[in-house]
Amino acid sequence: MFKGKTYIITGIADKHSLAMYVAREILRNKGKVICTGLGVSKFHKNLSERAKAFLTESHKLFTGSVKQELGEDVETHILDVTLPESIEDFCIKLKEKDQRIDGFLHAIAMDKTIRNKVVKPLLEVNFNEFCDTMEVSAFSLISLTAKLKQHGLLNDNASICSLSYIAAKKVTFHPYRNISIAKAALERITIELADELGRQNGIRVNCVRFSTYLGSKAGTATLTTEDVEHAGTKSPLGNATPQDLAYEVAHLLRPGTRITGEIRHVDGGYNIMG
Amino acid sequence: MFKGKTYIITGIADKHSLAMYVAREILRNKGKVICTGLGVSKFHKNLSERAKAFLTESHKLFTGSVKQELGEDVETHILDVTLPESIEDFCIKLKEKDQRIDGFLHAIAMDKTIRNKVVKPLLEVNFNEFCDTMEVSAFSLISLTAKLKQHGLLNDNASICSLSYIAAKKVTFHPYRNISIAKAALERITIELADELGRQNGIRVNCVRFSTYLGSKAGTATLTTEDVEHAGTKSPLGNATPQDLAYEVAHLLRPGTRITGEIRHVDGGYNIMG
Amino acid sequence: MFKGKTYIITGIADKHSLAMYVAREILRNKGKVICTGLGVSKFHKNLSERAKAFLTESHKLFTGSVKQELGEDVETHILDVTLPESIEDFCIKLKEKDQRIDGFLHAIAMDKTIRNKVVKPLLEVNFNEFCDTMEVSAFSLISLTAKLKQHGLLNDNASICSLSYIAAKKVTFHPYRNISIAKAALERITIELADELGRQNGIRVNCVRFSTYLGSKAGTATLTTEDVEHAGTKSPLGNATPQDLAYEVAHLLRPGTRITGEIRHVDGGYNIMG
């Protein structure tokens, strides 16, 4: 299905990351993946020792997991979507190797107003926190796409897929306030880009709302075992698995279809319950 | 993907039918299909000569197309969803051959209030016309599923997919009134069954809204070339193709995932436009 | 707000009926109401003794409640929306008195597949039960509107409002299957008529989804005290009250606005919760 096609996979932290399952599914279908993750780059200014240590550790885990799970020859890159220079640098590196991109998975989100599974009330969120969450979790879909296009790296008829969550539509039962606004923005960006890029270059842009998932770093930061069980019980089929998501994303990335602007659920039917 | 799995494909009229593309995609992925279509059965009472001729001709076209497009060995059955005895008879025949079913495509719709691309105003539709359209286009999803289950023919974790249209949500620019209500009912049935059957048997039920399509008998009856062009222009990627739909349905029928209760679009992005 | 305007109020069973609150709000704003309810009519054929007794009792309660709550001079009529002759007869009576109608509240629903707060699985519902529920709960919006228009009783720029329930969109936590499909159909009819009648006569058609409500006959038949408490707890403001609904319907009936095709919630925010 993906023979001769290359996809960027963002958002791999470790082997449990949802993005890892997507990358593996692409490889299984003969595609090529280029993975991006956290790490210290020359564009980080004034990093604290703690931040530096965190990034170094993250990078080690990211690259180690990719090698082990996806193969030694899979390219990895440091990418920090909050640093325009980092996106630029990533694109230049792709260009130097004459890479052409047929799509990517946007699986990046961050919200510092959730800590230890406790969320700040929305009325206590300040504009910096609001913007930081927006930049990482929503605007990055614009900035990454824009840079790839600017550098002529994104092929016509490419396919882009982002990950959202039911919280973009409904108030969740678990801590989730500020980030729900960024997810709503991400979905709106998905749809506007589906129109803008669809007409220009036949590029598709879609989005998937996945079940609560404790396996990933994001899940661990916000969910308890009880939360996940509660969601599982409420879903007619129980919570969906990362592999279910991988099938869906692979289907959306499949070259040549005319599916775009979709906000879909892979959630065992959770969202149909009132 | 479908090795050892068997799917019923309803709604094949000729080689241009959407259901034909789905059947072919299943075969391509090593699955088996059983096709149902129109024809004279012993359960039809008091058929007029004209009706009999129509059914005979339909059956010839249906079976001929299946043999030619899908292979000589593909089973075909007469199925009239408005006759409980016909559904019963179909199930008995499956049972006699020890068939077990892993899902089906519901691609059946009819609305006699649209004639020659002209639609009756809703206020002129009488209750018989309303019920007839409901029975064929919506209730048949219940009746067919119920009979298959009653006869123990439907495997656990089976997957059911039905075809709807954007008119279930929005007022269309082309003639479409009474049938839009049946489509809304069909979508609601899809979701209620996703819950009911999901919890009981792990069975999935999903629905796809496809682009305007002139190729099918239904399309010819309701759409003009201009309608289809208009929809194509409005869609960021142009109208989706039957093959796009086939990929989607095959994805939804895929054994083992936890995707259910979805109402999805395969429409080139038509539905995102305001 | 309603000076010189006349509205038909269907669905009054007793003083706790939601329709009663709407009627009272219209009177409070200087409008006139004409109430319809159950009763034995000459169009009922072959009524069993039990059915006759039920209808007689219902009629007594209906007319008694109207007199007591709304005033001695408020007109009451027997209307059975499943009998075309009954709708016809009602229209003729309006005509004889030279009534002109500025809108109506459709508050009629029935589903015999819910008994003693237990609901039939959808797969066990037969086509008769499906159609009966559709006829009373959804198609009646078409048939009543059509007859009123046919007889020239419905003024241009009239406003029609129907009552739906969140179950038209989401699977409820309490017994509710077959009727959810009729509610989905009712909402679709609302929207199609908003287009059809809006363009022709400036007539508005809207719909409100109200909180679970135990006070009405329909509520008593399907809900327990625990159900209503559960919904109340889940709603940010608790369950909405019948008076909240009355304000909303009165607002939608208000002469001269351009609000149409709306499916709205008066539910304390219940529907925003995931």
Next chain:
Amino acid sequence: MFKGKTYIITGIADKHSLAMYVAREILRNKGKVICTGLGVSKFHKNLSERAKAFLTESHKLFTGSVKQELGEDVETHILDVTLPESIEDFCIKLKEKDQRIDGFLHAIAMDKTIRNKVVKPLLEVNFNEFCDTMEVSAFSLISLTAKLKQHGLLNDNASICSLSYIAAKKVTFHPYRNISIAKAALERITIELADELGRQNGIRVNCVRFSTYLGSKAGTATLTTEDVEHAGTKSPLGNATPQDLAYEVAHLLRPGTRITGEIRHVDGGYNIMG
């Protein structure tokens, strides 16, 4: 309806502003309004001469229109939602006069990526432009509410209403990209606050999507006469009027109801068309 109640009305630029119609409707129903608008404040740093002139002119128009349309005694305040000190100062002034607030209309939006009815493609929007639009058009709902609550100015059971646009859901036919994302965020904030504030203080938060409207400053900046005519033709009842909107907002502000978290349309039915 609003006797003894006080509402803040933001977003009045001149007598054609939508907010002006809402203010007038509140006065008509015996409520009190406090109006905020643009103007030079001591919190503006490094204003260019051009900016200063613009603000001075805006303030003159704002206060003049309020006096003329709403009465000499209606309070006006300068409020710039991008300056926390300005919001703070406004609250202090309210406090000094012992004002208590029963709700407000949020009618503030700005997007510099639309100029002379031409819009920047989303891929050309930079993060500053994205954030500026977000701050004014979406985050300000949080910051204004938070400050009012912090100062103890917002009564329990108050009602807040914001103005959105169909573009939060659908791609518009007229120039509108970046701002659609802010509108989606605004709607999400509305819903999250409906939950957060509803449970805490019984405060309601709702949102209305209004028709295209050329009369306001925002309309003039983005719409042509043809755009408005096109929307009017597509809407079953034609475009809604500012007075239609005023009725809706007044209804949502009405003390004591349990309607919250709603995203409603006052648009002549525009949104129901496919």
